[in-house]
Amino acid sequence: MPKIKIDGIEFDCPEYWTILDAAKFIGINIPTLCYHEGLSTWGGCRLCIVEIGKDINTKLVSSCTFPVQEGLYIRTASKKVIKARKMILELLIAQNPTAKVLQDLASKIGLNKIRFKPKWENCIYCGLCIRMCEEQMMAKAIGFVNRGNKLKITTPFDKNSEDCRRCGGCIYICPACTIRCEGSHPESVLCNGCYNILQPTCLDVHDNYSCWMGLEGECGICVTTSTNQKINEKKEI
Amino acid sequence: MTQSKKNVEEVNIIIDEVFLDKSIKKHGNFLIPILQDIQESYRYLPEEYLIKVAEKLQIPLINVYGVATFYQSFGLVPKGEHIITVCLGTACYIRGGTNMVDVLTKELNIKPGETTKDKKFTLETVHCLGCCAISPVMVIDDKIYGNLTRAKLRKILNRFRENEEKLK
Numbered sequence: 001m002p003k004i005k006i007d008g009i010e011f012d013c014p015e016y017w018t019i020l021d022a023a024k025f026i027g028i029n030i031p032t033l034c035y036h037e038g039l040s041t042w043g044g045c046r047l048c049i050v051e052i053g054k055d056i057n058t059k060l061v062s063s064c065t066f067p068v069q070e071g072l073y074i075r076t077a078s079k080k081v082i083k084a085r086k087m088i089l090e091l092l093i094a095q096n097p098t099a100k101v102l103q104d105l106a107s108k109i110g111l112n113k114i115r116f117k118p119k120w121e122n123c124i125y126c127g128l129c130i131r132m133c134e135e136q137m138m139a140k141a142i143g144f145v146n147r148g149n150k151l152k153i154t155t156p157f158d159k160n161s162e163d164c165r166r167c168g169g170c171i172y173i174c175p176a177c178t179i180r181c182e183g184s185h186p187e188s189v190l191c192n193g194c195y196n197i198l199q200p201t202c203l204d205v206h207d208n209y210s211c212w213m214g215l216e217g218e219c220g221i222c223v224t225t226s227t228n229q230k231i232n233e234k235k236e237i
Numbered sequence: 238m239t240q241s242k243k244n245v246e247e248v249n250i251i252i253d254e255v256f257l258d259k260s261i262k263k264h265g266n267f268l269i270p271i272l273q274d275i276q277e278s279y280r281y282l283p284e285e286y287l288i289k290v291a292e293k294l295q296i297p298l299i300n301v302y303g304v305a306t307f308y309q310s311f312g313l314v315p316k317g318e319h320i321i322t323v324c325l326g327t328a329c330y331i332r333g334g335t336n337m338v339d340v341l342t343k344e345l346n347i348k349p350g351e352t353t354k355d356k357k358f359t360l361e362t363v364h365c366l367g368c369c370a371i372s373p374v375m376v377i378d379d380k381i382y383g384n385l386t387r388a389k390l391r392k393i394l395n396r397f398r399e400n401e402e403k404l405k
Binding site: 141142143145 | 284287298
């Protein structure tokens with residue numbers, strides 16, 4: 001039973017768990033996209049990244065594929081994580097701005113601009129449909145073809161596959177092409193229709209993970225002389 | 238043209254079994270060496286072969302197709318008799334590798350990645366062949382030609398064409 005510490009909460013967990021399992025167990029929400037309970041983990045979308053390690057020697061890993069280890073120190077919402085996660089989501093939305101799942105995530109995380117040129121494609125290459133076809137439907141009819149910027153998901157030779165039973169499992173599980181967000185228009189790639197105006201209030205004292213914006217006091221709202229001292233005290237401890 | 242292409246495909250289906258069994262035995266059920274064998278003898282991967290390989294190795298066809306499309310050395314379209322690979326790595330690029338590609342595209346009337354209509358030459362580009370000292374470099378049928386200039390390149394091409402005319 002390895003002992004791990006997630007966001008300051010210390011507890012024991014079974015050896016076969018991943019970081020995502022452990023986080024779910026204690027109720028910490030980590031956004032995921034290519035993860036599904038019924039399928040094998042893949043770690044392709046990178047949305048579920050967390051920071052492991054202490055002090056300067058930290059590393060970003062995908063929590064859905066990283067197994068728990070003895071003495072693992074995890075931060076799920078540090079400044080580094082939120083910055084990287086916003087960037088990943090930005091890239092995903094630039095690939096496929098019409099996906100409702102992605103737009104919802106953007107509203108949730110608080111993404112407010114897309115710096116990349118939108119591609120308006122239908123696929124984000126999360127690989128869910130392929131794993132669904134292989135593991136749940138036992139068909140193995142579709143898969144990745146080509147590579148690099150020519151990568152696509154099709155049947156062999158782009159023909160109707162004999163292995164396909166037309167069960168529709170791939171369409172059922174697809175987060176991108178089936179459920180469309182009607183809010184996003186070419187003028188503004190980001191929809192933000194579900195954006196919640198009621199934001200959590202700022203705390204007096206903040207450290208790496210209690211700032212909900214991931215800014216660590218850079219906005220200047222919570223930074224006063226008294227709190228600055230408190231932070232310094234905390235760091236020393 | 239279409240007739241000769243059809244003939245090739247018919248031959249494929251006949252040779253199929255013996256050749257494949259040999260290659261599977263030799264490489265012990267490893268997919269990539271088997272595909273390399275097919276690529277070597279036919280200069281491309283015929284559709285029938287991929288289906289047969291998947292059947293014999295008992296792996297899903299999509300996996301075989303995925304591997305066949307992933308690697309650049311495999312092709313699903315027949316390649317030419319002579320494969321010309323021009324290096325466009327950093328050293329060759331600076332010393333005029335792109336000029337060599339330009340000359341070849343003009344002489345052969347094809348773009349990189351394409352094959353001439355008479356199925357004699359295929360033009361490809363790579364990012365470094367590992368011999369930057371003799372840049373710009375080009376490889377035709379596993380033979381390396383270094384320190385290229387436009388005149389030298391035309392000479393080499395003409396030599397290949399003369400050889401073919403002699404064979405005729």
